[in-house]
Amino acid sequence: MVHSTTIICVRHKGKLAVAGDGQVTLDQTVLKQKANKIRTLYKGKVLAGFAGATSDAFALFSRFEAKLEEYHGNLSRAAIELAKEWRLDRALRRLEALLIVADEEKSFLISGTGDVVEPDDGIIAIGSGGQFALAAARALIHYTDLSAKKIAVEAMKISAGICVYTNNHITVEEL
Numbered sequence: 001m002v003h004s005t006t007i008i009c010v011r012h013k014g015k016l017a018v019a020g021d022g023q024v025t026l027d028q029t030v031l032k033q034k035a036n037k038i039r040t041l042y043k044g045k046v047l048a049g050f051a052g053a054t055s056d057a058f059a060l061f062s063r064f065e066a067k068l069e070e071y072h073g074n075l076s077r078a079a080i081e082l083a084k085e086w087r088l089d090r091a092l093r094r095l096e097a098l099l100i101v102a103d104e105e106k107s108f109l110i111s112g113t114g115d116v117v118e119p120d121d122g123i124i125a126i127g128s129g130g131q132f133a134l135a136a137a138r139a140l141i142h143y144t145d146l147s148a149k150k151i152a153v154e155a156m157k158i159s160a161g162i163c164v165y166t167n168n169h170i171t172v173e174e175l
Contacts (some may be wrong), residue, residue: 005037006129006159006166007049009100009107010137011122012148015174016102018047019152021129021160022169024054034169042068045103046075047173051127052097060086060097064110075101079108079116087114098126104175125155129163149174 007020024032038049039061046068050057063085067078079101086095099110109117109124117124123141125134136155140146146154152172160166 004165005051005127006125006133006156006163007037007051007100007127008125008130008133008137008152008155008159009047009049009102009123010141010148010152010155011102011107012141012151015148016047016104016107017147017149017152017172017174018049018100018102019149019156019170019172020049021156021166022171023165023167025165030167033167036171038171038173040173041065041101042073045073045175046101047103047175048099048101049126050097050099051130053095056095056097057099060095060099064099064101073103075103075106075108079110083110083114083116086110086112100124100126102175125159127166129159129166132162133159 004025009018018038020037022034024035064082067081071077101108123137133155136158137151140151156170160168
C-alpha cells in the first residue's frame with residue numbers, strides 16, 4: 001500500500017476535478033506541508049496526480065507526458081503504454097508510486113503491476129487516505145448537490161481528518 005498522501009479524482013455533472021493533499025512524509029516525520037502532487041499535462045487537457053515516492057512520481061509524470069505526446073493526447077493509449085513499459089522495464093519496475101490520470105472523457109488509475117483501471121462511477125482515489133476520500137466522495141455525490149470540485153475538496157478534508165499521512169493543504173485542478 002502506498003502511504004504518504006491522498007489523491008482523488010471526481011467526475012460529476014460534466015466536470016472533472018483532481019485533488020491532493022500537500023503533506024510529504026519520511027517514515028513518521030512530516031517533511032513538507034505544501035507539496036503539489038497534481039499536474040496539468042498535454043496542453044492543459046490532462047490532469048494527473050500521484051501517490052508514492054516523489055522522485056518515482058516525477059519520473060512517471062515525465063514518461064507519461066512523453067506517451068501523451070507520442071500518441072497525440074490519446075489518454076487511453078498513453079496510459080496502457082506507460083503501464084506496459086512500467087511493468088516490463090527493470091528499472092521502472094522498482095518505482096513505488098500510483099498515478100491517477102484523467103481528461104474530459106476518461107479517468108484511469110495506473111500501477112506498476114500493469115493495471116490500468118477505469119472506475120465505474122467516475123471516482124478514483126489513491127494513497128493512504130484514498131479509501132476514506134473515496135467513501136466520502138461517493139456519499140457526497142449521492143446525497144448533496146455539490147460540484148465535482150467541491151466534492152473532491154470535501155472528500156479530501158474528511159480524509160485529512162482520519163489519515164495521519166494526509167493534511168488539509170489541498171490542491172485541486174478542474175477540467
